[in-house]
Amino acid sequence: MASSLIIGQYVPADSVVHRLDPRTKIMMIFTFVIIVFFANNAPSYLWLTVFSLGAATLTKIKPRFLLKGLKPVWFLIVFTFLLHLFVTREGDVLTTLLGFPVYTGALIQGFQISLRFFLLILVTSLLTLTTTPIEITDAIETLLHPLKKIKFPVHELALMMSISLRFIPTLMQETEKISKAQASRGVDFKTGPLKERIQAVVPLLVPLFVSAFKRAEELAMAMEARGYRGGEGRTRLRELAIVSRDYIAFCLFFIVIAGLFVLRG
Amino acid sequence: MTTEQVIFNNVSFRYAEDQPWVLKNVNFSIKQDEWVAILGHNGSGKSTIAKLMNGLLFPDEGEIYVHGIKVTPDTVWDVREKVGMVFQNPDNQFVGTTVRDDVAFGLENRGIDRNIMIKRIEESLLSVRMTDYLLHEPHRLSGGQKQRVAIAGVLAIQPNLIILDEATAMLDPRGRKEIMTTVNDLRRETKVNLVSITHDLNEITGADRVIVMNDGEVWLETVPRELFKQETALRQIGLDVPFTAKLANRLQTDFEFSQQPLTQKELLDQLWTFHSNK
Numbered sequence: 229m230a231s232s233l234i235i236g237q238y239v240p241a242d243s244v245v246h247r248l249d250p251r252t253k254i255m256m257i258f259t260f261v262i263i264v265f266f267a268n269n270a271p272s273y274l275w276l277t278v279f280s281l282g283a284a285t286l287t288k289i290k291p292r293f294l295l296k297g298l299k300p301v302w303f304l305i306v307f308t309f310l311l312h313l314f315v316t317r318e319g320d321v322l323t324t325l326l327g328f329p330v331y332t333g334a335l336i337q338g339f340q341i342s343l344r345f346f347l348l349i350l351v352t353s354l355l356t357l358t359t360t361p362i363e364i365t366d367a368i369e370t371l372l373h374p375l376k377k378i379k380f381p382v383h384e385l386a387l388m389m390s391i392s393l394r395f396i397p398t399l400m401q402e403t404e405k406i407s408k409a410q411a412s413r414g415v416d417f418k419t420g421p422l423k424e425r426i427q428a429v430v431p432l433l434v435p436l437f438v439s440a441f442k443r444a445e446e447l448a449m450a451m452e453a454r455g456y457r458g459g460e461g462r463t464r465l466r467e468l469a470i471v472s473r474d475y476i477a478f479c480l481f482f483i484v485i486a487g488l489f490v491l492r493g
Numbered sequence: 494m495t496t497e498q499v500i501f502n503n504v505s506f507r508y509a510e511d512q513p514w515v516l517k518n519v520n521f522s523i524k525q526d527e528w529v530a531i532l533g534h535n536g537s538g539k540s541t542i543a544k545l546m547n548g549l550l551f552p553d554e555g556e557i558y559v560h561g562i563k564v565t566p567d568t569v570w571d572v573r574e575k576v577g578m579v580f581q582n583p584d585n586q587f588v589g590t591t592v593r594d595d596v597a598f599g600l601e602n603r604g605i606d607r608n609i610m611i612k613r614i615e616e617s618l619l620s621v622r623m624t625d626y627l628l629h630e631p632h633r634l635s636g637g638q639k640q641r642v643a644i645a646g647v648l649a650i651q652p653n654l655i656i657l658d659e660a661t662a663m664l665d666p667r668g669r670k671e672i673m674t675t676v677n678d679l680r681r682e683t684k685v686n687l688v689s690i691t692h693d694l695n696e697i698t699g700a701d702r703v704i705v706m707n708d709g710e711v712w713l714e715t716v717p718r719e720l721f722k723q724e725t726a727l728r729q730i731g732l733d734v735p736f737t738a739k740l741a742n743r744l745q746t747d748f749e750f751s752q753q754p755l756t757q758k759e760l761l762d763q764l765w766t767f768h769s770n771k
Contacts, residue, residue, distance in 0.1 A: 450586035
């Protein structure tokens with residue numbers, strides 16, 4: 229039960245990537261997503277691949293876990309490759325596959341696009357693999373802090389996110405309880421045509437919603453009783469701090485960016 | 494300066510104009526360092542009293558004073574500074590994603606400095622014996638453990654008054670015992686004002702005074718020892734005395750108790766001393 233409750237796909241480990249400030253990670257990954265599109269030749273792609281695999285190794289997460297995270301997108305990567313292989317018509321004809329001529333340009337292009345895709349997914353998944361959801365919430369709250377000037381409810385948004393995260397397992401346990409209760413009353417969730425199965429969800433959702441609203445009301449009252457009156461004048465227990473290792477990470481990342489622009493043709 | 498921590502002065506309350514009165518002319522006061530149990534069956538108005546004490550509701554008639562402050566919409570935040578409350582449902586009052594974050598919630602709301610916060614979290618978790626669970630998420634805790642965290646969260650804000658609003662009602666017997674032990678220990682270690690609201694007479698043995706509510710009115714104000722003698726009257730308003738009290742009351746016909754036994758141990762002590770004196 230507990231294993232299926234892991235939110236996102238955070239893998240606890242004691243690595244330098246885990247200990248980086250979540251803001252550092254978010255900013256670096258955001259930049260990486262942009263610079264990936266600047267790579268345009270073999271050395272620049274190789275450079276980025278070395279960086280991504282290097283970062284993945286530093287997380288100390290078993291490659292098995294990483295590949296498991298990539299599972300849903302393998303199909304897309306392969307599909308992109310094949311699409312480019314058959315559609316692009318550049319360079320010399322290399323061979324004929326299933327009656328289609330395969331060009332050298334197509335092979336290169338297909339390979340590049342799939343690699344780009346792979347790198348994007350790998351690096352972005354490193355964020356959720358090494359950062360707890362609550363750290364990401366805190367990072368978003370501080371990163372969005374300037375938006376407070378235009379009356380954007382940053383604190384409220386972050387609190388909503390953290391309360392949702394806290395209640396996901398509670399509501400999942402409740403869903404399980406309700407579905408068992410309804411099954412014992414003869415609701416069939418597992419067999420029958422699709423339409424009936426969708427209809428069977430209704431007796432599950434209605435009590436779940438009713439109880440969620442009740443919970444929300446009680447939680448609001450408990451929060452008020454505990455002195456919650458909005459973000460004004462609040463202090464924080466969880467504090468984010470940029471330390472030397474974050475500066476080192478930034479420097480290394482800057483070298484990666486600089487290297488990319490030197491290497492690209 | 495009075496020693497009265499809480500004063501209810503002719504308090505009446507109803508949820509809406511067309512609804513019946515939930516509380517009718519309620520008068521009582523709670524002194525400094527006193528543990529008062531408010532007892533009543535469902536719908537007797539006992540939980541409404543708790544909500545009135547920290548301004549979650551306001552009286553329609555009469556006045557309430559908490560620690561010398563009259564409870565009104567303007568003073569509600571000052572009152573809540575001094576009142577900590579533990580509710581019935583262990584899940585629906587756990588705000589933080591971990592035990593540590595949850596205990597911190599009340600402190601964060603009060604703008605308390607981070608270093609003091611860390612110290613207070615440590616101390617309050619120690620006094621409810623939950624230190625080992627510092628980084629646990631709520632779904633990995635039992636109901637009793639969650640309620641102990643809720644008590645720690647209340648202790649951390651160092652209130653003058655702690656209200657337990659049926660804090661054990663949703664727990665299994667084991668969780669109930671956990672909470673009662675914690676509460677009794679707290680009473681012994683620190684002098685704190687305590688109001689516990691319950692329908693279970695087993696939980697009032699440690700209290701200094703009991704206020705029995707029936708149908709929105711104060712039915713009786715007494716001490717636990719006296720209350721346990723009134724078995725028949727209590728049954729009429731839907732309350733059941735503990736087994737020890739029942740047994741003692743039944744034995745009363747042939748046996749002279751020096752005083753009404755509160756706990757099983759007291760009952761046993763009196764029985765064996767009687768036997769050996771014979």
